[in-house]
Amino acid sequence: MSDTPEPTRDFIRDIVASDLEAGHTEQVVTRFPPEPNGYLHIGHAKSICLNFGIATEFKGRCHLRFDDTNPVKEEQEFIDSIQHDVHWLGFDWGEHLNYASDYFEQLYEWAEHLIRTGKAYIDDTAPDAMRAQRGTLTEPGQNSPDRYRSIEENLDLFRRMRAGEFPNGARVLRAKIDMTSGNMNLRDPVLYRILHATHPRTGDKWCIYPTYDFAHGQSDAIEHVTHSICTLEFEDHRPLYDWLIENLPVPSRPRQYEFARLNISYTVLSKRILTRLVSEKHVSGWDDPRMPTLAGIRRRGVPAAAIREFVRRIGVARAYSTVDVAQLDAAIREVLNPSAPRRMAVLRPLKLIIENYPAGQTETLQAINHPDDPSAGTRPITFGREIYIEQDDFMEDPPKKFFRLAPGREVRLRYGFFVTCNEIVRGPSGEIVALRCTYDPATKGGNAPDGRKVQATLHWVAAADAVAAEVRLYEQLFNRPDPGADGDVMADLNPSSMEVLRNCLLEPALASAPEGEAVQFERLGYFCRDRDCTPTRPVFIRTVGLRDTAKAQIEGNAQLRANADVLKRSARKAETRPG
């Protein structure tokens, strides 16, 4: 995994590079600042790759800082999972694991500083009234009656807030900026609020907590962060970020830069909605393989390198965009293709009885482990009179572009022999239960001495030693590219996002596959063994399917035939219509 792809250029890296060149920055310091109120998702991966990537490329450092300023939403479980996920993605913060809560004392002192310089005040206005006073997007706000409280009274009140003398919501500390500003964030924003809540790290030490705006920039300054990179929705906060930095005796001067957050088609990346999916049990948990969380993606069998590659490909810009989920699949295949060992597994078995093969006899064939990598070696597989192929690989009445098995047709069994289908065995209601075939012993290994060709090679397993397994196939969690665009996101949930196949058959080598490690089921896709395995029954998850151009061709062909039928029918009608 040492092949480092070309680092991409983007407007933020350009800014960093020119700051370094101009000497504005000595050593670049970035930070990834999640609030520990949920699991990380692939949108965070974009930010992580950006912040840690820049630090590495420019020989700086990147901190992991928990923005834990709201104890009512934050939990230790999330603090732990976030660290795990960042490491898994392949990044390391070294010594620089920080928490905004580490700075509560310093932040408090700076709040007093603002009071002492007349730039902040305690406001007793009730929340509803404050909202009314703030004005609207088009009308200016009104000054609070408390705006002109004396410095002494403000200081006294603030200290008593800290001492716990007042209930939640009784008063707040506000910055004294401009109630008429067109930027709502500058209309005397709240800096501290009373929250009698236990904090996952500071416990009950505090009952007043700084808001995001009062904590973030100052934390950056404390850590000497040079480039504070966040998403576009914080753009309006930048003037406030700068105002605080300029009005406080902070030890450094960080700058905020914003980029467009990631959106992916057929996917939801809102923490609020992901939390609902989990709590309302639409998925099995934060690590359900359909979830866009790093935990879910990991369980699905996607390697971290694929996420990094995906992020590298999509770039960083300020334009609002939605990346096609196919782009993610492509990155996953690109990473998995060269590394995943090949195996054979039949998901929907159809029995083949090879009539000219002696009953009770088997033989061993050699299958290669990777077509592009001879050093991956080979493995033995068993062949016998009864084998299983994929139901999809047989059609009684095949359309023109269907190359696989059909009555009277000869195909190759991969690493095995040529077989020809002679007869369909039917069950009581006429369903196909097996196919009677003959094989050509001269084609052992897969080639005919007489040089004749077949149009298809099928994967298969031998009845003699196949292992029964469950395989889970996942589709997009949502059935439209823009879930929620019409209102209720949950209404766009794809009811068939998970298909569980319980009668799958694996070649024996798969039974011992390590959990979570990708293997390619030949002709089907990349899969990995899931932790839901029992001692007697392996469970595999499909990470992503192989590109399937056959499907389009066969379906396209079927569509063409349907169209042709319609044309023929209307032509016939026209002919029979009385002149």
Add this chain to the structure above:
RNA sequence: UGGGGCGUCGCCAAGUGGUAAGGCAACGGAUUUUGAUUCCGUCAUGCGGAGGUUCGAAUCCUCCCGCCCCAGCCA
């Protein structure tokens, strides 16, 4: 209708006055014991629209259109 942003191929995205990179998707073709992979090729006289400046404009100016964010004591 206040403030702040954004509009370049179906989807991302370079380009910042010198005549439209690249990736994904799609479509051809070659090789193939995975209809996979790999390889070759096609795919924006055009940069939201209209004017203007210029020898020359996606890039500069003007007007217009569309979309996103902001009225939490969330982040």
